[in-house]
Amino acid sequence: xxxxxxxxxxxxxxxxxxxxxxxxxxxxxxxxxxxxxxxxxxxxxxxxxxxxxxxxxxxxxxxxxxxxxxxxxxxxxxxxxxxxxxxxxxxxxxxxxxxxxxxxxxxxxxxxxxxxxxxxxxxxxxxxxxxxxxxxxxxxxxxxxxxxxxxxxxxxxxxxxxxxxxxxxxxxxxxxxxx
Amino acid sequence: xxxxxxxxxxxxxxxxxxxxxxxxxxxxxxxxxxxxxxxxxxxxxxxxxxxxxxxxxxxxxxxxxxxxxxxxxxxxxxxxxxxxxxxxxxxxxxxxxxxxxxxxxxxxxxxxxxxxxxxxxxxxxxxxxxxxxxxxxxxxxxxxxxxxxxxxxxxxxxxxxxxxxxxxxxxxxxxxxx
Numbered sequence: 001x002x003x004x005x006x007x008x009x010x011x012x013x014x015x016x017x018x019x020x021x022x023x024x025x026x027x028x029x030x031x032x033x034x035x036x037x038x039x040x041x042x043x044x045x046x047x048x049x050x051x052x053x054x055x056x057x058x059x060x061x062x063x064x065x066x067x068x069x070x071x072x073x074x075x076x077x078x079x080x081x082x083x084x085x086x087x088x089x090x091x092x093x094x095x096x097x098x099x100x101x102x103x104x105x106x107x108x109x110x111x112x113x114x115x116x117x118x119x120x121x122x123x124x125x126x127x128x129x130x131x132x133x134x135x136x137x138x139x140x141x142x143x144x145x146x147x148x149x150x151x152x153x154x155x156x157x158x159x160x161x162x163x164x165x166x167x168x169x170x171x172x173x174x175x176x177x178x179x
Numbered sequence: 180x181x182x183x184x185x186x187x188x189x190x191x192x193x194x195x196x197x198x199x200x201x202x203x204x205x206x207x208x209x210x211x212x213x214x215x216x217x218x219x220x221x222x223x224x225x226x227x228x229x230x231x232x233x234x235x236x237x238x239x240x241x242x243x244x245x246x247x248x249x250x251x252x253x254x255x256x257x258x259x260x261x262x263x264x265x266x267x268x269x270x271x272x273x274x275x276x277x278x279x280x281x282x283x284x285x286x287x288x289x290x291x292x293x294x295x296x297x298x299x300x301x302x303x304x305x306x307x308x309x310x311x312x313x314x315x316x317x318x319x320x321x322x323x324x325x326x327x328x329x330x331x332x333x334x335x336x337x338x339x340x341x342x343x344x345x346x347x348x349x350x351x352x353x354x355x356x357x
Contacts, residue, residue, distance in 0.1 A: 034212070035233075036233070036234045036251055038249075038251045038252040039252075040252055044254075044351075044353060045249075045252040045253075045254040045351055045353070046252065046254075047234075047249050047251040047252045049211075049212045051211055051212075062211070064203060064211055064212050064324070066230070066236055066247075066249075067300070067301070067318060067320070067326060068203035068211075068212065068318060068320055068324045068325070068326025069300050069320040069321065069322055069324055069326075070205070070320075070322045070324055086322070087322070169251065169252070171233075171234065171251070173233040173234070174233070
């Protein structure tokens with residue numbers, strides 16, 4: 001099994017470090033990330049392990065419970081999205097509308113790649129060094145708390161995505177593939 | 180009788196603690212999740228499964244209840260001990276017949292396969308021993324995933340403090356007891 005890329009602190013960032021990094025991140029076509037996601041909304045709270053796999057324009061997002069059972073697996077590409085829950089298959093045009101249909105949750109799933117890479121498109125706020133602090137995407141506020149270096153890619157490791165009644169807390173634990 | 184044999188093995192000790200490495204594999208054998216932490220039990224009623232990395236989680240028994248605290252969302256879920264599907268680990272510390280009556284036990288190739296009579300997310304629990312010490316605990320899930328805890332540094336004792344866990348005052352309480 002693949003061993004994770006070593007996670008390092010971003011010790012020194014030259015003036016244009018973040019601008020160059022963001023350009024570099026825009027070229028990423030393959031990702032394999034593992035981490036933790038916590039959801040808090042009026043219905044309650046839960047957390048799960050996630051596995052996010054990207055191959056060009058197709059991605060898979062799988063949620064695993066602490067006991068090891070699969071909570072759900074979302075697979076999507078430019079044409080279609082498919083969600084598997086307890087062996088049942090649901091389909092729609094894209095991931096965002098499928099999650100809305102099945103869970104009643106509107107989440108910025110179609111923008112997940114950019115959010116996870118730390119290059120949110122849309123109204124964004126950067127700090128003085130050019131690093132993204134926050135952004136508004138599909139009605140959600142994305143706030144980045146921490147970044148780390150993975151084989152010369154700077155990725156957000158701790159961030160949250162929220163709107164008026166939903167809070168998603170995301171932690172990146174492992175990067176297995178990034179190129 | 181395999182159940183009696185297993186209970187005899189589990190009855191051989193009143194206390195037990197070890198480190199664990201957890202690995203979850205999917206139907207194709209691909210690792211989907213891993214973690215590490217400590218496990219401890221003290222008969223008749225104490226049990227602790229404390230996941231430390233990469234994300235802390237705490238599963239323990241206190242009195243007649245099972246507590247699952249998730250610091251990531253600062254929520255504690257409370258189940259009654261009778262809700263065994265909430266935690267099959269309870270079997271390791273509770274030898275009472277009325278608990279074990281809910282399970283069938285088969286011994287195959289050195290592994291004890293414990294199958295709940297009432298099917299839920301967990302198809303069965305598999306225990307293997309190294310000598311007389313628990314070596315591996317596996318949960319075979321309905322969706323085909325297998326959740327394995329590989330134990331190491333096993334000791335026939337448990338530091339009383341291991342069972343103490345202070346849940347923050349502001350934790351959200353999810354009371355699942357009926």
